[in-house]
Amino acid sequence: MHLTSRVPAAIFIALWLAFAGWHFLRHAIGDAARGAVGYGWTWDMYPGYAAASSRRVAIARTASGRYLLLAPNDALAFRLHGRRGEHESDGVPLPRGLSRLDLNHRLEFFRDAAESAITRRSAGKELDPVTHISLVEAYWPSRFNLPDDLYLAEHGEPKPHRRYWRVVDEASVSANGQASWLRADNSRGQTPLRANDAEQP
């Protein structure tokens, strides 16, 4: 039977409307369904916002005391609003544009990126193995994303070019390249940089 005949079409329509209605109701009461199906039927764009911008990098310390930039690397080349290979200078280099580590702040992604880099490096039989990993995040107030002229017009002073760093997680790396992460994996590593909405008493 061709799908566009009446009965299968009616079933398809009924299921479609049922899915749409059910997920809208759940979203409306604040109990949106999780998983792929829930994501595909729940339209909750912009449920919040961040008051700061950030960039994530993984830094490794080797047995000889050298520091290496583990990630992002050539294997994490995807960029939003920037080109691979371009870096903002001044101190620890940050990739220009956002890597996938910056587009989603799940801690497991950040850890996986660092561990993947360790594995690739070990495959090259490096003589100076990595002994410690620091997952760090550079952050700055969102208003610093204004162009210099708009910032001056809005705030009456030249835009400061400051950024801050914080350590998201750390790991010791064993001789066989196994990383033992120090932070309890009880969250998805969301940085506490999101604006909160509690009221002043």
Next chain:
Amino acid sequence: MNRFFFAPESPRLLAIVRIAAGAALLYDAARHWPHAVELYSRAGLPMPAFPDAGPVPPIPSMTMANVAQTLLLYVLAATMIGWWTRTSAALSFVLLGWLSLLDLPATLTKSTMIGLHALLLMSVSGAGRAWSLDSALDPQRRRRTLLAAAWPRRLMQVLVCSIYWGAAVTKIRLADFATGDLLEFSLLSDAWGGTRFGLWLSTQRPLVVAVSIATVWFELFFPVLIWFRRTRRWALAAAVVFHVALAATMRLGIFPYIMLAALAAFLEQRDLDQLRRLTLVPPLKGGPGGVARDDRQFSGSTPPHPPLVRGGTAVWTSASAYVACAIAAAFAAISLAPEAPMAATLEWPELHAPDVDVVLAEQKLNHADYLHRLELGSRLGYRQVFGPSERFAAGAVVYALARFALNDEPLDLDWILLAPDGREVARHSLRLSPALSYASVPFAIPADAPLGGYQLILQIAGVEAARRPFVLTATDD
């Protein structure tokens, strides 16, 4: 209801959605193609979307990731041009759904989900019966045009309405939406905001608040007004303006474009007729199965079962060409696609130890960076001040409202009012909990206070963070 969902209609209506949505999805897929190995393969770093909610889709090898992404480009292009439309749309749905589940940050977006809905509906519709290669290859095209059932387009309309209502619900439940903070910080975001125009808009507080409220009104009322003849075109025009404005102010990828494509589902034959008078688009062929100029002529009638396109040689030739092109695309993917950077080619830049020491050391923010905004007004609302901010009348109450960001520790705030002669005439001190983003204080100006220029200073931990001047006048002008 029967007529609403099952009336036969012009296939051009859904064809517009097919072409526009196909183009948007094709562009997005092309943007991801050079990174297929990184995003989707075992040789890269896939970031599955829902590892804890059900089985993770199979992660392909480097070669298969390249083949899958290339085939996705092929079937999306075939969908767009209307070649084996239903098959192409179905294959696009499967491939895009699979690959998007493997990459949460860069691929699985709401735009992708809207695209998947559109592809699923097109796979069961007559979207390929007009303005398509399928219709051009129809051996009977000179005699008739196959009509399409309305229900896939109706479901697309329901989808659009549910998107707007879902977005409205999300905003209404967020306290910072009506204050304009949600929009302001979204525009300031360097990920999804930040066109030049959008950044300028973020500095215009009254506009930000007005646009925020207008947005939720639009999202609430469009799903209602779109169904009435008198308001349909106005609602559609407002939606087009809304998404064009989104594209102009924010960098949301293909979201504005996929929504514009979905909105095309609300076009009716009379709209196309009106456009046809302005252009040279010919009417659909008449005869058996020919379209009526007004869908009111189809009330209650059972739509004819459109015969499958027959004509053995044409069908088999087209099918063979379709499969051959798919195979050629797969071979092209294998031979031309970028490879994964292997371990030997990866470089890990060495960093200077002093730079790393700075990064790893505990850092204190510059106090001015805790403060996002300081405003003055003559009336205090919910997280907002209203009224003039630069002139106040003697005897009035001056409200100061501060919006903080990045405050992850208690802040000692001092609000200091300086008279025209520089004397401190009032001070409020409070300790702001890190759980709070706002602080406001009132300054009651005595009626006999000296007139002239005052300064309101906000100090954080004894350091000046912001200063706002205002003029005290004798009368309330």
